[in-house]
Amino acid sequence: MPSATCVSCNGQRPAALVRPKTSEPYCKQCFFDAFEREIHETIVKEQLFKPGETIAVAASGGKDSTVLAHVLKLLNERHSYGLKLVLLSIDEGITGYRDDSLETVKRNQQQYELPLIILTYKELYGWSMDEIVKAVGRKNNCTFCGVFRRQALDRGAMKLSVNKIATGHNADDIAETILMNILRGDIARLKRCTLIMTGDESDDSEGSIIPRCKPLKYAYEKEIVLYAFYKRLDYFSTECLYSPNAYRGNIRTYIKDLERLRPSSIIDIIHSGEQLLVKQSTKMPVQRVCERCSYCSSMPICKACLLIEGLNKGVPKLGIGKTERYRKEMQKKDECCSDQSLCHCMKEKLTVNEHN
Amino acid sequence: MHLTLEFAGGAELLFGKQKLQTIDLPDNNTSWTIRTLLIWIRENLLRERPELFIQGDSVRPGILVLVNDTDWELLDGLNYQLKENDNILFVSTLHGG
Secondary structure, eight states: OOOOBOTTTTTSSBOOEEETTTTEEEOHHHHHHHHHHHHHHHHHHTTOOOTTOEEEEEOOSSHHHHHHHHHHHHHHHHTTOOOEEEEEEEEOOOTTTHHHHHHHHHHHHHHHTOOEEEEEHHHHHSOOHHHHHHHHOSSSHHHHHHHHHHHHHHHHHHHTTOSEEEOOOOHHHHHHHHHHHHHHTOHHHHHHHTOSEESSTTSOOOSSOOOEEOTTTTOOHHHHHHHHHHTTOOOOOBOOSSOOOHHHHHHHHHHHHHHHHOTTHHHHHHHHHHHOOOOTTSOOOOOEEOTTTOSEESSSSOHHHHHHHHHHHTOGGGGSSOOHHHHHHHHHSOOGGGSSOOOHHHHHHOOOEEEO | OEEEEEEETTGGGGGTTOOEEEEEOOOOSSOOBHHHHHHHHHHHTOOSOGGGTEETTEEOTTEEEEETTEEGGGTTGGGOBOOTTOEEEEEESSOBO
16 A cells, blocks of 8 residues: 655655544654654743753653653753753662663663762662562552652752753643543542642642652654654653552553544543633642651651651551651651651751763 | 564563564455454453453544554555554553553
């Protein structure tokens, strides 16, 4: 059968792919141009960066963060954003999983000539994920990992004194999160998860949070993978050894099924999510600062501190499920220095592995 | 028919971590398509959890297929007629980093 030609260069070159957003055939070169241009347009339109800022690119070695680092470096030079970019990686301490992807990040550091900082759960929290799994089993381990990772990026970003964190969340991820928050009735997260930037002046939540942005918010996973493939970018793909993550997995599959039937579904879900307005009368958690570790939290004692307390006391279930009673007790007798918990004094002792 | 198969983006994990395989399909007097190739792969190469690679008569949604670097959506998908020495790449978008 005759292969289609690119709609963008008027048939000068044969098409290589179908863009999912528009179902139009594109050649490689026009696809690269369009992909990069659209991300640039998002950055400009949403005012994600200001000249002179230092931006930490959250780098896992996976496709999304590798493409993000590559594209940000390229656009920063092409359009003179005036940004200083650094790579920030979190090592959860999962043998056989993170080891390999961190090797990829180290190669990316060389390839893109960007500074790299790796922070480990072990140094941040006193526990690696391998140790946590040993202590808690495989049922709730993802709770620990998720809560710790979120804070770890903030802590790393503070260490590096960056202005902003950029994460590789793509359109598929965001559509997935919107649906997940709807299914869980989590209105606070539903409202926040569609924002392209959180923690900046326009975000009304309080607390000393470093702003985060998602420059790939409107980029389809298919395009990210094809971009990485055609550009021969070096990335690592794996599935976490500990996480079947059944709930998100179902939604992921559902979204991929929808995409096959109608590729624009993904961008349409994001559009729907963005247009939702939460009723004024809805009770929303107020963002504040954890009394123990002073990182942002919606409770007086943050979830990370609660989980660590549980681990250190040998009752790992502590931070899982109903935690109200224990949080109050912790507030009363704040004995944070007695163990290896996160606390104000521990924060100073944190060390960072710097790979330059 | 001689073909090169590539598995990437995590899809290789279902094929004993082998990223590149060259295969020879038997001459059975009918032309081979991606559809019939998938059946052959399931019977001959797929090591574990076939449902993570094949669903119904197609690849699982989220796995991209490229024929000689071209998106199979441009090539009639499952009905694409394979040619001698084609390179078929299966790349998963479902795996994380």
